[in-house]
Amino acid sequence: MTVLPDLFPGTTSVPFALGLAAHGDRTAVITADGRVSYAQLAARVNATARRLGAERRLVLLVGANTLDALVIHLAALAAGHPVLLVPGDHPEAVQSLIDAYDPDIVARPDGGGQWLLDERRPVSAHTLHPDLALLLSTSGSTGSPKLVRLSHENLQSNAESIAQYLGIRDTDRAATTLPMHYCYGLSVIHSHLLRGAGLILTGLSVADSCFWELFRTCRGTAFAGVPYTFDLLDRAGFADMELPHLRYVTQAGGRLAPERVRRYAALGHTAGWDLFVMYGQTEATARMAYLPPEFAETRPEAAGIPVPGGSFRLDPLPDWPEEDTGELVYTGPNVMLGYAHTPQDLALGRTTTELHTGDIARLTPGGLYEIVGRQSRFVKILGLRIDPAQVETMLSRHGVTALCAGDDEHLAIAVAGARETDARRIRRLVADECGLPARAVRVHIVADLPRLPTGKPDYPAVRALSRPAPTAPPPGHTLPPGNSRGDLCLLYAEVLDRANVTEDGSFVSLGGDSLSYVEMSLHLEERLGHLPANWHTTPIRDLRASEPPARPSRTRVLETSVALRALAIFCIVGSHIHVFGIKGGAHILLAVAGYNFARFHLTTADRRERVRRAWAGIARVVVPSMTWIGFVLLLNDDYTLANLLLLDSVLGPEDLKTGMHFWFIEALVQILIAAAALLCFPLADRMERRFPYALPLGLAALGLLTRYDLVGLPARAEMPDAVTVFWLFALGWAAAKAGSVRRRLLVTVSALATVPGFFPGDPGREVIIMAGFALLVWVPTLPSRERVNQVAGLLATSSLYIYLTHWQIFPLIDGYSRHLAFLAALLFGVAYAAGVSRLSKLLPTLPSLASSVWRERDSTVFRPRATQLGTPPVRCSSRSRGGSRRHP
Numbered sequence: 001m002t003v004l005p006d007l008f009p010g011t012t013s014v015p016f017a018l019g020l021a022a023h024g025d026r027t028a029v030i031t032a033d034g035r036v037s038y039a040q041l042a043a044r045v046n047a048t049a050r051r052l053g054a055e056r057r058l059v060l061l062v063g064a065n066t067l068d069a070l071v072i073h074l075a076a077l078a079a080g081h082p083v084l085l086v087p088g089d090h091p092e093a094v095q096s097l098i099d100a101y102d103p104d105i106v107a108r109p110d111g112g113g114q115w116l117l118d119e120r121r122p123v124s125a126h127t128l129h130p131d132l133a134l135l136l137s138t139s140g141s142t143g144s145p146k147l148v149r150l151s152h153e154n155l156q157s158n159a160e161s162i163a164q165y166l167g168i169r170d171t172d173r174a175a176t177t178l179p180m181h182y183c184y185g186l187s188v189i190h191s192h193l194l195r196g197a198g199l200i201l202t203g204l205s206v207a208d209s210c211f212w213e214l215f216r217t218c219r220g221t222a223f224a225g226v227p228y229t230f231d232l233l234d235r236a237g238f239a240d241m242e243l244p245h246l247r248y249v250t251q252a253g254g255r256l257a258p259e260r261v262r263r264y265a266a267l268g269h270t271a272g273w274d275l276f277v278m279y280g281q282t283e284a285t286a287r288m289a290y291l292p293p294e295f296a297e298t299r300p301e302a303a304g305i306p307v308p309g310g311s312f313r314l315d316p317l318p319d320w321p322e323e324d325t326g327e328l329v330y331t332g333p334n335v336m337l338g339y340a341h342t343p344q345d346l347a348l349g350r351t352t353t354e355l356h357t358g359d360i361a362r363l364t365p366g367g368l369y370e371i372v373g374r375q376s377r378f379v380k381i382l383g384l385r386i387d388p389a390q391v392e393t394m395l396s397r398h399g400v401t402a403l404c405a406g407d408d409e410h411l412a413i414a415v416a417g418a419r420e421t422d423a424r425r426i427r428r429l430v431a432d433e434c435g436l437p438a439r440a441v442r443v444h445i446v447a448d449l450p451r452l453p454t455g456k457p458d459y460p461a462v463r464a465l466s467r468p469a470p471t472a473p474p475p476g477h478t479l480p481p482g483n484s485r486g487d488l489c490l491l492y493a494e495v496l497d498r499a500n501v502t503e504d505g506s507f508v509s510l511g512g513d514s515l516s517y518v519e520m521s522l523h524l525e526e527r528l529g530h531l532p533a534n535w536h537t538t539p540i541r542d543l544r545a546s547e548p549p550a551r552p553s554r555t556r557v558l559e560t561s562v563a564l565r566a567l568a569i570f571c572i573v574g575s576h577i578h579v580f581g582i583k584g585g586a587h588i589l590l591a592v593a594g595y596n597f598a599r600f601h602l603t604t605a606d607r608r609e610r611v612r613r614a615w616a617g618i619a620r621v622v623v624p625s626m627t628w629i630g631f632v633l634l635l636n637d638d639y640t641l642a643n644l645l646l647l648d649s650v651l652g653p654e655d656l657k658t659g660m661h662f663w664f665i666e667a668l669v670q671i672l673i674a675a676a677a678l679l680c681f682p683l684a685d686r687m688e689r690r691f692p693y694a695l696p697l698g699l700a701a702l703g704l705l706t707r708y709d710l711v712g713l714p715a716r717a718e719m720p721d722a723v724t725v726f727w728l729f730a731l732g733w734a735a736a737k738a739g740s741v742r743r744r745l746l747v748t749v750s751a752l753a754t755v756p757g758f759f760p761g762d763p764g765r766e767v768i769i770m771a772g773f774a775l776l777v778w779v780p781t782l783p784s785r786e787r788v789n790q791v792a793g794l795l796a797t798s799s800l801y802i803y804l805t806h807w808q809i810f811p812l813i814d815g816y817s818r819h820l821a822f823l824a825a826l827l828f829g830v831a832y833a834a835g836v837s838r839l840s841k842l843l844p845t846l847p848s849l850a851s852s853v854w855r856e857r858d859s860t861v862f863r864p865r866a867t868q869l870g871t872p873p874v875r876c877s878s879r880s881r882g883g884s885r886r887h888p
Helices: 038-052 067-079 091-101 152-166 183-194 209-217 227-236 258-271 343-347 388-397 420-434 459-464 485-496 514-528 560-576 585-601 607-635 663-679 682-690 694-707 721-736 741-754 763-778 786-797 799-813 818-842 848-855
Strands: 027-031 034-037 059-062 083-086 105-109 115-119 132-137 147-151 173-175 198-200 222-225 248-251 274-279 289-291 311-316 325-331 338-340 355-363 369-374 379-381 384-386 401-406 411-416 441-446 555-559 781-785
Touching: 027 038, 027 067, 034 038, 038 067, 059 067, 059 091, 067 083, 067 105, 067 115, 083 091, 091 132, 091 343, 132 152, 147 152, 152 183, 173 209, 183 198, 183 222, 209 682, 222 227, 227 248, 248 258, 258 274, 311 355, 325 369, 338 343, 369 388, 379 401, 388 401, 388 411, 388 420, 401 459, 411 420, 411 459, 420 441, 485 514, 514 555, 514 560, 514 786, 555 560, 555 786, 560 585, 560 763, 560 781, 560 786, 560 799, 560 818, 585 607, 585 663, 585 721, 585 763, 607 663, 607 682, 607 799, 663 682, 663 721, 694 721, 694 741, 721 741, 721 763, 741 763, 781 786, 786 799, 786 818, 799 818
Parallel strands: 027 198, 059 083, 059 105, 083 132, 173 198, 173 222, 222 248, 248 274, 411 441
Antiparallel strands: 027 034, 105 115, 132 147, 147 338, 274 289, 311 325, 325 355, 355 369, 379 384, 401 411, 555 781
């Protein structure tokens, strides 16, 4: 059975799109929602093709790594409708191409998870050449009207060629690590569907641990990457991953440094997979050459040999100094029909028979082609002809990762992972290599090299670094309203105190933690008009503002975790002063702490980075806590050395009531130390990446042994608080990793079943804890108002200082008015937090670690323990007796 033989007899189509059903019940696509067989995929493609109709029309498809987008793409190819595939993450580019080419059908998501086919006319407004199958842009996401015209033969032949030299089997499963609208990413889809192999269809980044969980679960055998992908693999700890089904990794989309090719080839040789380095251009559909894996370690600088069915020749270059080099010219059945600049060009047939690549290459004695430069990237500065690619290679040999671009006056160099003091050395290296004066070389130290959505270098952005640009406002200055990506970069730079924030960065990748999370979420919701889901791991370039309402509204949303933190400190202080008696907030915050531990410390697959973040989070709790306690210890005898060391639950005297003051900080520090120590073990780290939900759920089950005083352990009242409340932290951790309704339901039921009975005689507190936990799991945001958000943000970000200082502040005023004492305790803590934050900004000579400790405190963990039911707060003597400090 094939698709559509009855509906469109004689229609020129792409054969692999027509023949999907021939692969029967084999798995075609795997998504987070389940599997789709080839028979099911063919049926969906058939239905969509029938809807598109027999009359050929130009279909503009907003590309996305989703099943709906894939079905529409395949349906159009099968029915003979030319597809204009555009980037799904750049609305400006989409609209620009709609305006330029006036498509007959526009297929795009509606924002609610559904896809719309906007049929603008029943008959095409254009003359469409019979061979035209696909239109792709070569300019990334700019929306340029210059498009590559590809034929049905181009798509089929290139897919067959790639499948042949990669040896793709019907048992293979490739992950979609690149965008669908990018020719490299699209070629992965086409070549695997051709062979009846499976696609792991996902938009997750290789830097996301969820990607690797999905890849392992689906028995992934292959994935593709551009050079930037390999940067992310290094950060994600790819070398330490266990991927038992991985067969091969492919690389294209730009030159990967030879030493990295050699290193990854050796890694693959050890782990049992092959590295294919490839060379191609959109004008050749996707691939023109590949380097056989056996040469990757010995000839990592080579582009390789032509793909099956293609051939190269070298056209001499009079200006080039080396005699054995020339411009690389490719011929083969995958060479494009030609370019399109206007809708009238869609009627053209073949205008190109061979592809002048613009790359300068040489043929080595071993029969391998090697790219040595690019004509179009050359610049002339002060009469000297400079090849920026060669400058990048030279810097790479000196251990400098950089991108280089230039104009008629300057050479701009963006350098990542370096210090400002290195700029002078790099400038001198480049100036000496190129024979330029140092003033013509401008070095810019950046956090991340500018990249296009495809991962390719963004050279226009590199050149733009040398142009005057607005600087971030000084600390304390309110940013002007705006929601452009430039405005958002400035916002991120101010809140996170980071220089050179680029659109590729996300909140987590830029070092954000749960304190700055509160401030950033409030600013972002105000700027964008809404708070996007998973915004903290979303690159700045992908954040989008909502449409402005007809009438301005002050309605806002507040993230539930932020609301819980603010309400908790409010209730804890109020109950300590006896303004009211709402208790249970500290135990809710244990779950919140676990929830945020998973979100902020476990978002990278790099074990060393995870451990570093975990220990940094502990330091942000320990340092300010010990500082304040030590200060009070110098003034009076309210606390002991055990309090200062945050070990009162272990070493402190049994009858000292003030030992209760810091039980929560002690418990959380001890729990975080245990979690960080656990991640130090490679086996435990691999288990967390393999079973991100099951591991914390299992840890929670172990915590229930002490929760219920089982297996002969000491009674709960005789054990450190960290041991008795650990199960709540673990359940919060599991809640953050519960990606489905079933998993969220299980973790909620676990909490509802285990909280009752923890506070005998105090069911009200247990109800509050269960309600707070349920909100955390099921309700990501709450309706709010602008003023409420501001107050909640202040309380949440200042919670450590409110808690630490309120024990000393409210007794000073409590004799006059409890309500005034309550307000004073909150305000003093907020002011103290603001003062410390401002002080850290005014002292640039402080070590960076100390600055991060004071300015990036983890507000998820700065919460006190409510006093025991019926026990009045300590107001005078620290030696008041009575009660057990061991009771939670």
